[in-house]
Amino acid sequence: MGAGAIGTGTVGMKVDKVIAPAQSILPLQLRAVGYSVGKTRLLDGIDLTVRAGKRLVVMGPNGAGKSLLLRLCHGLIAPTSGSVSWQTQDPRPAAQAMVLQRPVVLRRSVRANLDYPLALAGYARAARDEMVQKTLARFGLIALAERPARLLSGGEQQRLALARAWALRPQVLFLDEPSAALDPSATRAIEDLIGQFSAEGITIVMTSHDLFQARRLAQDIAFLHRGRLIEHGPAAQFFDAPQTPQARDFLGGALIW
Numbered sequence: 001m002g003a004g005a006i007g008t009g010t011v012g013m014k015v016d017k018v019i020a021p022a023q024s025i026l027p028l029q030l031r032a033v034g035y036s037v038g039k040t041r042l043l044d045g046i047d048l049t050v051r052a053g054k055r056l057v058v059m060g061p062n063g064a065g066k067s068l069l070l071r072l073c074h075g076l077i078a079p080t081s082g083s084v085s086w087q088t089q090d091p092r093p094a095a096q097a098m099v100l101q102r103p104v105v106l107r108r109s110v111r112a113n114l115d116y117p118l119a120l121a122g123y124a125r126a127a128r129d130e131m132v133q134k135t136l137a138r139f140g141l142i143a144l145a146e147r148p149a150r151l152l153s154g155g156e157q158q159r160l161a162l163a164r165a166w167a168l169r170p171q172v173l174f175l176d177e178p179s180a181a182l183d184p185s186a187t188r189a190i191e192d193l194i195g196q197f198s199a200e201g202i203t204i205v206m207t208s209h210d211l212f213q214a215r216r217l218a219q220d221i222a223f224l225h226r227g228r229l230i231e232h233g234p235a236a237q238f239f240d241a242p243q244t245p246q247a248r249d250f251l252g253g254a255l256i257w
């Protein structure tokens with residue numbers, strides 16, 4: 001299983017889950033976050049607050065650091081300077097999940113792909129069976145339930161990855177280019193799901209290099225350039241009146257990296 005494909009904060013718990021009223025893990029605060037590999041500074045001086053209930057789209061040219069930023073937020077990598085903190089003591093709370101650009105599915109049936117992380121999270125068999133069935137129905141996957149997940153189309157695999165993340169009841173979903181390799185109808189289906197998650201109160205933090213998609217989905221924009229966060233604010237403001245020359249060039253199609 002790809003570590004980033006699902007929320008893994010509860011991996012290893014063997015107890016049956018008792019569902020307590022969820023305490024909000026948001027806002028997520030990044031303070032002066034930097035990330036270096038060797039002497040190369042890939043992210044630098046990032047101050048960002050992710051507030052509950054918003055759809056935040058992280059934009060920027062290729063190599064700007066969008067995926068790294070999401071990985072840092074989710075806890076897949078640790079900052080080499082600065083801090084990433086949630087509203088809980090837990091540095092990597094379970095109520096957040098990430099779906100990677102190329103979804104990682106297990107070499108098992110669709111049903112088993114949904115069941116496995118719930119088992120890891122400590123849910124008992126009966127509860128899991130019910131949750132899996134509800135999730136299959138919710139995501140239009142009933143007809144595919146017994147099919148090996150690796151045989152699904154790209155769009156179906158992405159839908160399964162989203163279903164698997166959703167089944168874990170996250171408060172926050174990190175989505176890295178969720179429709180990068182999909183055709184227009186599969187992209188539409190994924191965007192519809194993102195809109196529904198948002199309407200259910202799930203905070204969305206996603207990357208996209210697609211300006212049209214960002215216009216459709218974003219409430220807030222974080223714009224990265226060469227590892228620095230140079231704009232962050234309401235989407236309408238970003239698109240109508242970008243503050244930096246880099247964002248203006250990017251929106252005009254002139255800034256490639």
Ligand SMILES: Nc1ncnc2c1ncn2[C@@H]1O[C@H](COP(=O)(O)OP(=O)(O)OP(=O)(O)O)[C@@H](O)[C@H]1O
Binds near residue numbers: 065
């Ligand atoms: N482990 C690593 N070691 C060295 N360089 C890395 C590492 N991970 C990422 N990078 C570099 O950091 C930069 C930012 O990478 P990242 O994947 O976050 O970019 P991105 O904004 O998501 O780009 P794209 O739009 O092309 O997907 C890139 O130049 C990448 O090559």
